[in-house]
Amino acid sequence: MYRQLGRSSRAGSKGFSGCLALLQAWIYEYFRSLRINRDAPQIVTQGDPLARRWEGPVHGWGPSEVPRRLDHYRRLLDDFTADHVDWLPFGAHPGRAVPRSLYRGVIRIYDVAEAYDPSRTLRQFGYRQVIPDPPILPSHVSRPAVGTYKVVFGADLDHLWRSRCQLINLDAYSTPFDDT
Incomplete structure (x- = not known):
């Protein structure tokens, strides 16, 4: 999904x-006003994926309502402010509850490797966001054929892959988020 979001954000992309x-x-977790079934109980059985909270039919929107629904969501997005975001939907310090989410490294499957660095999104882990380190950028990008692209990363990504992962020292990045 991470790679597909990147591809779909490019100029000329027609889908996802x-x-x-x-x-x-x-x-649905982060943007309350976009949630479906907002009044339905959000109970998840232990061990089930959290996405099950959002299963079920959407009441009040039939197929003929699609144009009205699209306009509705466009208006919501146009009026969005930081107050419309649930910055901590999983509690105050989810990163400490699930430490594996706070590693810096490479997500790799087959020939696809993507750098992963949650220090770029500390606020969603319950910490004050600071200016993160620069992202790992490719050393070479080319488009060998229409609809394809090739990205070559240099030594930075190779180093991260060889080291597998690094746990992030949260104290070095920020202080715990406090609403007061």
């Missing part, structure tokens, strides 16, 4: 492929 259920669940 990937795990849309994961993207939808993420949107």
